[in-house]
Amino acid sequence: MPEVQTQTIQPDVAFVRELMNNGGDSLKKCFQCGNCSVVCNISPDNQPFPRKEMIWAQWGLKDKLVANADIWLCHNCNDCSTHCPRGAKPGDVMAAIRNTSFARLAGFEFMGTLLQSPVKLPLLFAVPAILIAVVIAMASKKDFLSIQPIVFSNMMPVSAIDFVFLPAVGFAVIAAIMGAKKFWNEMSRSTPDRSSASGSFFQAATAVLVGILKHEKLAKCETNAPRFKSHLFTMYGFIMLFITTNIVAAMYYLTKFGIADFVQTPLPLSHPVKILGNLGAIFAVTGVTLIVHRRYAFARKDVGKSSYYDNHFIFILYGTILTGILAELIRLGEATGLAFAIYYIHLILVFVLLVYGPFSKFAHIIYRFLAMTYSKMIERDRARS
Amino acid sequence: MEKAVLVVGGGISGMTVAVEAAECGKKVYLVEKEAYLGGRVSRMNKYFPKLCPPYCGMEINFRRIRANKNITVLTSSEVTEVSGSEGDYNATVTTAPMMVNQKCVCCDDCTAVCTESRDDKFNYDLSKTKAIYLPHPMAFPMRYTIDPGSCKTESCAKCVEVCKYNAIELNAKESSQTLEVESVVYATGWKPFDAGKIENLGYTDVTNVITNVEMERFASTVGPTAGKILRRDNGAPAKKVVFVQCAGSRDENYLPYCSSICCLVSIKQAKYVRDLYPEDSEVYIFYIDLRAPGKYETFYKSLQEDTKVNFIKGKVAKIEQGGDGSAVVTAEDILGGGKVVIECDLVVLATGMEPSLSNGNTPNWLKVDDNGFVQSANGMIAAGVAAAPVDVTTSIKSSTGAALHAIQKGIGK
Numbered sequence: 001m002p003e004v005q006t007q008t009i010q011p012d013v014a015f016v017r018e019l020m021n022n023g024g025d026s027l028k029k030c031f032q033c034g035n036c037s038v039v040c041n042i043s044p045d046n047q048p049f050p051r052k053e054m055i056w057a058q059w060g061l062k063d064k065l066v067a068n069a070d071i072w073l074c075h076n077c078n079d080c081s082t083h084c085p086r087g088a089k090p091g092d093v094m095a096a097i098r099n100t101s102f103a104r105l106a107g108f109e110f111m112g113t114l115l116q117s118p119v120k121l122p123l124l125f126a127v128p129a130i131l132i133a134v135v136i137a138m139a140s141k142k143d144f145l146s147i148q149p150i151v152f153s154n155m156m157p158v159s160a161i162d163f164v165f166l167p168a169v170g171f172a173v174i175a176a177i178m179g180a181k182k183f184w185n186e187m188s189r190s191t192p193d194r195s196s197a198s199g200s201f202f203q204a205a206t207a208v209l210v211g212i213l214k215h216e217k218l219a220k221c222e223t224n225a226p227r228f229k230s231h232l233f234t235m236y237g238f239i240m241l242f243i244t245t246n247i248v249a250a251m252y253y254l255t256k257f258g259i260a261d262f263v264q265t266p267l268p269l270s271h272p273v274k275i276l277g278n279l280g281a282i283f284a285v286t287g288v289t290l291i292v293h294r295r296y297a298f299a300r301k302d303v304g305k306s307s308y309y310d311n312h313f314i315f316i317l318y319g320t321i322l323t324g325i326l327a328e329l330i331r332l333g334e335a336t337g338l339a340f341a342i343y344y345i346h347l348i349l350v351f352v353l354l355v356y357g358p359f360s361k362f363a364h365i366i367y368r369f370l371a372m373t374y375s376k377m378i379e380r381d382r383a384r385s
Numbered sequence: 386m387e388k389a390v391l392v393v394g395g396g397i398s399g400m401t402v403a404v405e406a407a408e409c410g411k412k413v414y415l416v417e418k419e420a421y422l423g424g425r426v427s428r429m430n431k432y433f434p435k436l437c438p439p440y441c442g443m444e445i446n447f448r449r450i451r452a453n454k455n456i457t458v459l460t461s462s463e464v465t466e467v468s469g470s471e472g473d474y475n476a477t478v479t480t481a482p483m484m485v486n487q488k489c490v491c492c493d494d495c496t497a498v499c500t501e502s503r504d505d506k507f508n509y510d511l512s513k514t515k516a517i518y519l520p521h522p523m524a525f526p527m528r529y530t531i532d533p534g535s536c537k538t539e540s541c542a543k544c545v546e547v548c549k550y551n552a553i554e555l556n557a558k559e560s561s562q563t564l565e566v567e568s569v570v571y572a573t574g575w576k577p578f579d580a581g582k583i584e585n586l587g588y589t590d591v592t593n594v595i596t597n598v599e600m601e602r603f604a605s606t607v608g609p610t611a612g613k614i615l616r617r618d619n620g621a622p623a624k625k626v627v628f629v630q631c632a633g634s635r636d637e638n639y640l641p642y643c644s645s646i647c648c649l650v651s652i653k654q655a656k657y658v659r660d661l662y663p664e665d666s667e668v669y670i671f672y673i674d675l676r677a678p679g680k681y682e683t684f685y686k687s688l689q690e691d692t693k694v695n696f697i698k699g700k701v702a703k704i705e706q707g708g709d710g711s712a713v714v715t716a717e718d719i720l721g722g723g724k725v726v727i728e729c730d731l732v733v734l735a736t737g738m739e740p741s742l743s744n745g746n747t748p749n750w751l752k753v754d755d756n757g758f759v760q761s762a763n764g765m766i767a768a769g770v771a772a773a774p775v776d777v778t779t780s781i782k783s784s785t786g787a788a789l790h791a792i793q794k795g796i797g798k
Binding site for chain 1: 635674698699703717719723724
């Protein structure tokens with residue numbers, strides 16, 4: 001007979017309720033058959049997910065759940081939910097567990113609380129709307145509406161953009177770093193036996209990045225197979241836009257400080273950087289449109305429901321990219337007032353996307369990357385001997 | 386004139402209703418759509434509670450039926466219409482052409498000359514018979530029958546020539562009669578759930594995957610392999626056998642209810658394997674929860690003591706074709722902490738029981754629940770597995786109760 005060990009379980013009932021409110025309302029239906037762990041194409045052989053997360057969720061074992069890399073190894077394919085014999089929807093429950101992490105992990109917890117429900121959304125929009133309006137009032141060129149051709153920096157000079165965005169994004173970066181650090185520490189503590197954690201961070205991170213660029217995990221999804229394409233387009237689109245923005249900023253400052261002499265914005269359409277930016281916009285709008293289409297127009301009613309975190313992130317993303325494209329098109333179409341109005345909304349949305357990013361679903365890029373890297377370091381993906 | 390009790394279905398439940406009512410003096414019509422009585426139980430190798438071959442229990446019932454003048458057995462017959470109200474029904478029974486009559490003595494001369502063959506439904510299509518055949522070795526009534534779909538009838542008629550007893554009438558016609566009955570008992574039983582619907586369990590595309598009802602036939606000495614449990618691909622003894630519990634049952638995508646018998650069926654079949662190859666066989670039973678109610682616990686425990694029988698908690702979710710034709714089974718070993726992959730000779734899917742009258746087979750005078758189980762209503766009485774998924778013992782109890790209900794309805798009128 002094996003030695004009998006007793007363990008007292010301290011259920012966190014409030015946490016169970018939080019999960020159920022965050023999209024995991026089906027979690028109590030689970031009867032622990034383990035079907036999900038096997039139909040999942042990306043779950044590891046050893047201690048596979050999501051069966052164990054389901055019982056932890058039912059028992060309210062918050063500490064075990066939130067420090068668990070596996071909730072981020074899950075890519076929300078929903079093959080588990082499709083095959084679940086009980087309609088317990090492990091895919092939705094895993095997403096709900098992840099949703100509780102955004103507010104809890106990032107620094108400046110009050111911000112996380114503000115991002116938790118749509119009630120606070122007007123406030124979140126009001127901050128950048130007022131801030132940017134005030135800056136425009138102070139920094140815009142006189143009569144910028146009547147200057148032809150339309151140049152957005154006549155309304156919001158680059159220096160004004162940086163005045164608003166550099167400290168705000170700086171704040172976001174600090175929050176993100178705090179979240180990343182907290183999550184990493186929790187993961188490390190929750191794995192007492194780390195004898196095999198010999199891999200270096202750098203090696204593991206490189207391998208994970210290559211996997212992400214190839215979308216290796218999403219390629220294995222069956223139920224949610226269309227997301228491979230939509231996510232790929234979105235991700236590459238935003239990578240291109242990110243690169244574009246940084247090049248444009250570099251061109252501006254290098255010219256300003258007399259180090260080089262670059263042509264200034266708006267760049268002509270034939271400029272390589274402009275081409276990159278427009279290409280990125282096309283990629284991003286294609287990807288996000290596909291996501292919106294799949295999630296809302298063609299949503300399956302049974303599995304993979306969209307929570308507030310999903311809706312928030314997707315619509316901010318969609319709004320940002322659409323206003324960006326519209327602003328450019330209307331500028332080229334020379335409809336002055338409308339172009340500036342759209343650009344103003346675009347700036348607000350960029351603010352919401354970036355500055356609130358660490359507290360929103362945008363933060364998945366941090367936590368999923370870290371969890372995958374950590375798992376690679378401890379060889380979580382190794383086949384069971 | 387005293388009216389009769391109509392019993393629909395001649396399996397263990399219907400036979401029980403019939404003999405119990407008839408032995409109380411009621412006139413009974415026992416209608417069975419197959420050519421023989423005994424239903425699903427007659428197709429078992431062994432059955433609970435005593436693990437005897439089905440003929441044990443059947444023989445006693447056949448003798449009681451034969452000895453009782455109150456019972457009229459109508460095989461190859463179906464109830465096609467029921468009208469009237471409680472206590473006063475008119476039931477139309479249609480009987481398929483009786484191409485072999487009661488003069489048949491089962492000399493077997495006919496099969497020697499018969500040129501046509503058919504899938505043997507009694508063996509779940511795992512073997513073939515001639516177009517004229519004895520349904521199974523202990524058929525009641527003990528009489529040959531002809532499959533009209535396979536027989537070339539009068540264009541061949543070789544069997545008619547060879548039959549010394551004038552028992553074969555190839556031009557026999559379908560007949561129909563209307564019975565006046567005061568109560569109707571539905572004992573229509575079940576059919577095995579179609580395992581092909583569960584795509585990830587490989588029933589249609591992995592060679593060595595069979596169902597539990599097929600396993601009963603393989604294990605039976607009068608079955609297609611004469612009692613040998615063999616691999617389906619190369620006929621080698623199947624010594625490493627995996628049982629997959631809840632193959633369709635307890636799954637809202639298939640059968641949302643627990644079929645209640647499959648756990649014990651698999652434990653019983655594990656014993657078939659261990660008894661057949663005691664030296665070097667090994668068995669794995671993957672389950673969600675093992676359900677061995679009441680005294681069946683003892684049987685479960687006796688198999689637990691066999692170290693070659695492994696009980697693993699975790700539902701099998703993937704069965705694939707292995708390189709050498711073996712079946713490869715994957716499940717999460719929930720208590721062991723990881724996925725297990727087992728390459729084996731044979732996988733037995735513990736498919737559940739689906740009521741015979743589910744999915745469009747429900748007559749309009751009958752009330753069934755969401756899953757197709759018959760509900761006792763409007764004077765119709767449900768017995769055995771037609772009413773709920775239960776084992777043989779419970780079916781018999783249910784049927785005895787149904788017989789009493791049927792009698793009471795007559796008295797109350």
